[in-house]
Amino acid sequence: MTSNRRTAAALAAAAAVAGLLAGCSGSSQQPDGGPVQISVVSLKPGSEQSAFDAFEEQVRQFEAANPGIDVTSQEYEWTGPTFTAQLAGGTLPTVFTVPFTDGQGLIERGQLADISSYVEGFGYTDRFNDTVLRAGQSEDGQIFGVPTAAYGVGLHYNRTLFAQAGLDPSRPPATWDDVRTYARQIAERTGQAGYAQMTQENTGGWMLTSLTYALGGRMQSTQGADVEATVDNRYAEQALGLLRDMRWTDNSMGSNFLYDWGTINQDFAAGRIGMYMGGSDVYESLVQQNNINPDDYGLAVLPLAPGAEAGLLGGGTLAAVNVRATPEQQEAAARWIDFYYMSKYLREDAAVLDARTNADADQPVGLPELPIFDRATLDRYNTWIQPFVNVPLAQMSSFTEGIFEQDLAGEPPAHAQEMYAVLDSVVQSVLTDPNADARGLLATADAEIQTILDRG
Amino acid sequence: MTTWFRRGGFSTFLFLLPLIVVFGVFSWFPIVRAAVMSVQQTNLVTAPRFVGLDNFRTVFEDPLLWTAVQNTAWFALIALVLGYPVPLVLAVIMSEVRRFRGLYTAIAYLPVVVPPVVAVLMWKVFYDARPEGVFNTILGWFGLGPFQWLQSATTAMPALVLEATWAAAGGTVIIYLAALVAVPHELYEAAEVDGAGLWRKVWHVTMPQLRGVLLVTLILQIISTSQVFLEPFLFTGGGPANSTLTVLLLIYEYAFASSLGGDYGAATALSLMLAVFLAALSALYFWLTRSWSTS
Numbered sequence A: 001m002t003s004n005r006r007t008a009a010a011l012a013a014a015a016a017v018a019g020l021l022a023g024c025s026g027s028s029q030q031p032d033g034g035p036v037q038i039s040v041v042s043l044k045p046g047s048e049q050s051a052f053d054a055f056e057e058q059v060r061q062f063e064a065a066n067p068g069i070d071v072t073s074q075e076y077e078w079t080g081p082t083f084t085a086q087l088a089g090g091t092l093p094t095v096f097t098v099p100f101t102d103g104q105g106l107i108e109r110g111q112l113a114d115i116s117s118y119v120e121g122f123g124y125t126d127r128f129n130d131t132v133l134r135a136g137q138s139e140d141g142q143i144f145g146v147p148t149a150a151y152g153v154g155l156h157y158n159r160t161l162f163a164q165a166g167l168d169p170s171r172p173p174a175t176w177d178d179v180r181t182y183a184r185q186i187a188e189r190t191g192q193a194g195y196a197q198m199t200q201e202n203t204g205g206w207m208l209t210s211l212t213y214a215l216g217g218r219m220q221s222t223q224g225a226d227v228e229a230t231v232d233n234r235y236a237e238q239a240l241g242l243l244r245d246m247r248w249t250d251n252s253m254g255s256n257f258l259y260d261w262g263t264i265n266q267d268f269a270a271g272r273i274g275m276y277m278g279g280s281d282v283y284e285s286l287v288q289q290n291n292i293n294p295d296d297y298g299l300a301v302l303p304l305a306p307g308a309e310a311g312l313l314g315g316g317t318l319a320a321v322n323v324r325a326t327p328e329q330q331e332a333a334a335r336w337i338d339f340y341y342m343s344k345y346l347r348e349d350a351a352v353l354d355a356r357t358n359a360d361a362d363q364p365v366g367l368p369e370l371p372i373f374d375r376a377t378l379d380r381y382n383t384w385i386q387p388f389v390n391v392p393l394a395q396m397s398s399f400t401e402g403i404f405e406q407d408l409a410g411e412p413p414a415h416a417q418e419m420y421a422v423l424d425s426v427v428q429s430v431l432t433d434p435n436a437d438a439r440g441l442l443a444t445a446d447a448e449i450q451t452i453l454d455r456g
Numbered sequence B: 001m002t003t004w005f006r007r008g009g010f011s012t013f014l015f016l017l018p019l020i021v022v023f024g025v026f027s028w029f030p031i032v033r034a035a036v037m038s039v040q041q042t043n044l045v046t047a048p049r050f051v052g053l054d055n056f057r058t059v060f061e062d063p064l065l066w067t068a069v070q071n072t073a074w075f076a077l078i079a080l081v082l083g084y085p086v087p088l089v090l091a092v093i094m095s096e097v098r099r100f101r102g103l104y105t106a107i108a109y110l111p112v113v114v115p116p117v118v119a120v121l122m123w124k125v126f127y128d129a130r131p132e133g134v135f136n137t138i139l140g141w142f143g144l145g146p147f148q149w150l151q152s153a154t155t156a157m158p159a160l161v162l163e164a165t166w167a168a169a170g171g172t173v174i175i176y177l178a179a180l181v182a183v184p185h186e187l188y189e190a191a192e193v194d195g196a197g198l199w200r201k202v203w204h205v206t207m208p209q210l211r212g213v214l215l216v217t218l219i220l221q222i223i224s225t226s227q228v229f230l231e232p233f234l235f236t237g238g239g240p241a242n243s244t245l246t247v248l249l250l251i252y253e254y255a256f257a258s259s260l261g262g263d264y265g266a267a268t269a270l271s272l273m274l275a276v277f278l279a280a281l282s283a284l285y286f287w288l289t290r291s292w293s294t295s
Helices: A001-023 A050-063 A082-089 A098-107 A117-121 A130-134 A158-162 A176-190 A203-215 A232-251 A262-269 A283-290 A327-346 A348-360 A376-388 A393-405 A416-432 A438-454 B002-008 B009-037 B056-061 B063-083 B084-096 B101-115 B116-126 B135-139 B156-181 B183-194 B198-226 B231-237 B246-255 B264-288
Strands: A036-041 A068-075 A095-099 A144-160 A193-196 A220-223 A226-227 A275-278 A298-300 A313-322
Touching: A001 B063, A036 A176, A036 A327, A050 A068, A050 A348, A068 A144, A068 A158, A068 A327, A082 B246, A095 A327, A098 A144, A098 A313, A098 A416, A098 A438, A130 A144, A130 A158, A130 A438, A144 A158, A144 A327, A144 A393, A158 A176, A158 A275, A158 A298, A176 A193, A176 A232, A176 A275, A193 B231, A203 A232, A203 A275, A203 A313, A203 A416, A226 A438, A232 A416, A232 A438, A262 A275, A262 A283, A283 A298, A298 A348, A298 A393, A313 A327, A313 B063, A327 A348, A327 A376, A348 A376, A416 A438, B002 B009, B009 B264, B063 B156, B063 B246, B084 B101, B084 B198, B101 B156, B116 B135, B116 B156, B116 B231, B156 B231, B183 B198, B231 B246, B246 B264
Parallel strands: A036 A068, A036 A095, A193 A275
Antiparallel strands: A095 A313, A144 A275, A144 A298, A144 A313, A220 A226
16 A cells, blocks of 8 residues: 555656746747737846836737738847847847847858748838848848847937036037047036946947947958958047046046946936937936936937048847747748838838837837938928927937938948957946056957958 | 565665665766767757867867866855954854853844845945945054955955855854864863964864864865856956956857857867866875875
8 A cells, every 4th residue: 555655656756847847848839820920029037017017018019911811029139148048048039139240140140030031921021221231131141030120329418417416408518529528527516427338248438439430440451251350449539538538537437347238227216327429219217117217318429530430330230030930920920020220211001100109108209210221201201299298309400410421330340249249348347447458358369259250 | 576575675765766866866867968069069959069179179179278277266265264264263262151152143144044146146236346435444543455356356256255155154154153063062171271272272272173174164165166267257257357267267158159059069168177087086086185084
């Protein structure tokens, strides 16, 4: 009797393990004949509930228009490490977004689905800005990623701190000398960081590259298929010199020199930072994640040094489809990309529906954007959504009026994120070590980046 | 066979099965998989390619490896000097206390209960480098500081060790307290009869009686500090300027820093190198200290 009981208990234990292991193996197969199931990225974790509500409303609208497709959404924020883990673990949703910098590398490595035939069916591929579309195309012109948004790096500033420091909030700095003077004044009169800089998770390199571009330099040069690192240049040195002066001579950069994208936004929204560089599209996140007071916010164009070489670093986002998705899922995914990201730029009804849904949920509508098609298409879209615009555009006029007069330069063509990672520590050194040798650091980084480029 | 079944061999096997399966799937399989991946080039999406010892070569040629090794050794050394004696001293003091011993034990153990991420976020606030920061304010009362804490390559690592010691000391204190209870009281009485004071009792009775436990906690501490990851990852991301980049953080960066798909080959190669080093170190340690052990 005892033996039977013991055997039964042991069998139960074995069954429990079997159940546990069965639970570990997820299944993504769709039932035969049922609706096509796709998963799509929604908003950044920590966004307001109303933003998620607006997103889910758009999912319902899509499903109503496409009865054969079931959409589930998942929170998503692109960061290098989390994206890599999801990619390797096979847990990326059917539709996800990546920065322009990664498009070519992911395509070369066979990690994105070829969605050319579906996208071409929508009839607007020839209207894309060529440079922008190339970020998501293979060498033979096949489309693996659809450009959904483009941005330029801008100078975000806190209007309230400007006023407290005796500066005119409607006159943001026009030169880098101004930036330095304003930063010192803000730090002296308010006790907050006059200017702050991102330095972690590849953002240090990203922002150093932006500043170097703005001063007239470039970080890579291309000759045919060969790409050469040109990080060790006088403009990058000048950029580091400017940071060093603000940090060590003026003491106007506050006390945190390990900011990443999330933490710098957090401190800026909390009123601890006077100015910082970042993508021009960050206001949406400042509202959804950081609850910024709209009255505080100002956006200016990045000052460009005189000379033909100075340029504004631009980038953008590609919507891509999981290479493991079935052809049916890929087609459904392309439809979602068209519905959620693209159609608003091309059809008035879609633009109005998108803007109304977001405005009803009190989400930002009318943020400054750069054209992914052409300027006229963007202007027409802005006219369509005009009645729903709820962002303080007047406080961003420096950017919206000045951006089209600036020369937009693309991100470094090869291994940009890896290059940025190497440059992170260069920027950190200059900001945390008063004796840092900027020239030496750049030379070492240059060699290191060349090794990465040579590896291919 | 029938006898084996009747004597409960089968049910014993079934009872063991969950453990074998869980351990096999979640511990041994990843280890074997890592060993295989260390000689492959793989992004876990496309088919892997055998590359022999190339991954090990890549790791050895990476200048950051030596930075990471030095930083890890530095962390381990400060943790040993600062963190190893603290739990012992606390345990000895607490064992001498007659009243509220339970309360002190609970207070000592409390940091272990705080989720590590929460603890790090809390300490990040304490380490605010502004003069108004928590630690800088407190030290300012004594005319010290302000210190840069995490914002300087010099002070970042000691700052990480301080938090790590605070977070882990409680667990070791409990182990020492349990061992102290087992020390025969007669030994202390005999020492007192011989005229020994507190210090002599600790040195001549407590320490020798605890040496078995001390030897084990020492090697455990060396192994755990060699694998430090959480603190540099959450506090500084390896910065400023790689001054807190540790071996495990480097492994993580090999695997996940490139958003184009990680270098899992290099990551597993370095993981294996670390595992072999720690196994060899442990063996050497136990061989060298075999005569000191109580067993």
